[in-house]
Amino acid sequence: MLDLDRLLCDRARQVDASGIRRVFELGAKLSNPINLSIGQPDFPVPDAIKQAAIEAIKSDHNGYTLTQGIGALIDRLTQLIKLDVGWDVSGLATDSKTPVMVTSGTSGGLLLAFMSLLGPCDEVIIPDPYFVMYPHLATMCDARAVLCDTYPEMRMTADLVEPLITDRTKIVLINSPSNPAGAVLSRQECSDLLDLCRAKGLLLISDEIYDVFTYSESRSDVARGDQSLKRCPSPARFDGAEDCVLLVRGFGKTYGVTGWRMGYVAGPRPILEAMSRFQQYTFVCAPAPAQWGALAALDVDMADHVGDYERRRDLVVDQLSQVTEVPMPGGAFYAFAKVPEHLGITASEFVERCVEKSVLVIPGSVFSSRDTHIRLSYATDEASLMRGLSIVCELMSEG
Numbered sequence: 001m002l003d004l005d006r007l008l009c010d011r012a013r014q015v016d017a018s019g020i021r022r023v024f025e026l027g028a029k030l031s032n033p034i035n036l037s038i039g040q041p042d043f044p045v046p047d048a049i050k051q052a053a054i055e056a057i058k059s060d061h062n063g064y065t066l067t068q069g070i071g072a073l074i075d076r077l078t079q080l081i082k083l084d085v086g087w088d089v090s091g092l093a094t095d096s097k098t099p100v101m102v103t104s105g106t107s108g109g110l111l112l113a114f115m116s117l118l119g120p121c122d123e124v125i126i127p128d129p130y131f132v133m134y135p136h137l138a139t140m141c142d143a144r145a146v147l148c149d150t151y152p153e154m155r156m157t158a159d160l161v162e163p164l165i166t167d168r169t170k171i172v173l174i175n176s177p178s179n180p181a182g183a184v185l186s187r188q189e190c191s192d193l194l195d196l197c198r199a200k201g202l203l204l205i206s207d208e209i210y211d212v213f214t215y216s217e218s219r220s221d222v223a224r225g226d227q228s229l230k231r232c233p234s235p236a237r238f239d240g241a242e243d244c245v246l247l248v249r250g251f252g253k254t255y256g257v258t259g260w261r262m263g264y265v266a267g268p269r270p271i272l273e274a275m276s277r278f279q280q281y282t283f284v285c286a287p288a289p290a291q292w293g294a295l296a297a298l299d300v301d302m303a304d305h306v307g308d309y310e311r312r313r314d315l316v317v318d319q320l321s322q323v324t325e326v327p328m329p330g331g332a333f334y335a336f337a338k339v340p341e342h343l344g345i346t347a348s349e350f351v352e353r354c355v356e357k358s359v360l361v362i363p364g365s366v367f368s369s370r371d372t373h374i375r376l377s378y379a380t381d382e383a384s385l386m387r388g389l390s391i392v393c394e395l396m397s398e399g
């Protein structure tokens with residue numbers, strides 16, 4: 001009999017999915033839970049976007065595309081990036097120093113970037129709390145994710161990052177607005193991080209998957225490009241940023257098409273070229289019909305949905321802040337709330353109490369070296385949100 005465990009490599013053994021699996025298992029036992037654990041929008045995908053993908057399938061856009069993405073989408077992204085961050089990007093086939101490439105989801109872009117930059121023992125500095133995938137992506141490259149403790153504000157600033165830089169550091173990875181806390185870095189914080197990375201010769205990866213979900217008070221003026229826009233602050237907008245920033249963005253969250261696996265990356269040519277080689281031999285290309293859908297998506301205004309989420313954010317923070325500490329989320333659709341110390345339990349234990357009352361939230365330990373907070377998603381209908389929130393607040397006030 002084949003010893004299959006013996007065949008697994010160390011890398012495979014190190015990637016542990018038990019935290020998130022435990023939440024799914026708990027949830028599966030409930031017949032009709034109030035689900036505040038969901039990491040995707042609850043609004044319907046706008047029709048124009050669906051129609052564009054359907055048309056693409058009907059018009060036989062079902063085969064492989066160029067590795068870097070279809071020409072029409074590359075052209076549209078070129079305009080968008082120019083307008084938004086002021087970079088002169090173009091497709092990989094040209095000789096521009098800053099190319100753009102369509103990827104299989106934001107995760108695809110991140111994996112290709114890590115594969116291109118990190119070898120055994122190399123280090124990437126990531127925020128703690130972090131998006132679940134980050135440390136595992138480093139492990140998959142035999143590299144090490146160094147956690148930057150950002151509690152209690154959940155903002156990864158240059159001051160916190162600098163002492164963590166070693167000879168092995170290659171990447172500083174920021175995520176703003178962040179998952180799980182919704183933290184949005186200010187313009188000044190972005191600028192300081194960019195200066196630090198430039199001074200130390202590091203690549204600054206900016207995971208901006210939630211950029212469109214940035215709420216009124218956290219938006220700042222676009223420094224270059226169209227001055228009339230207000231957007232999520234980004235390190236990409238400063239002069240010369242294209243030499244040391246890798247911009248990573250997605251379509252899934254913005255337009256509710258997480259299953260389409262669509263994202264894009266732009267940044268320094270040598271890095272994009274390496275990423276494109278890895279894309280060629282792994283994902284091959286992003287799904288063709290979804291690329292046509294994404295092209296249509298770029299003309300759809302999501303402001304009303306973002307406004308709805310901002311209102312829900314206010315409701316959530318208003319309720320939670322009466323019973324615990326919760327850093328004000330400036331974007332995304334999550335709140336990361338502390339389990340009150342007087343309860344004397346871990347966040348995982350608190351989540352079990354929530355599950356007993358049919359409410360699903362995620363314990364901080366899934367996103368962090370600490371088990372002190374819970375992530376609550378407000379990407380759910382308002383009635384369920386309010387019911388779930390009142391149960392969470394009641395449980396936090398006990399004792």
Ligand SMILES: Cc1ncc(COP(=O)(O)O)c(C=O)c1O
Nearest residue numbers: 039105106107131179209250252
């Ligand atoms: C911060 C962050 N980055 C990347 C991703 C991955 O996104 P995608 O579905 O586009 O691969 C997620 C998904 O939850 C996320 O929260």
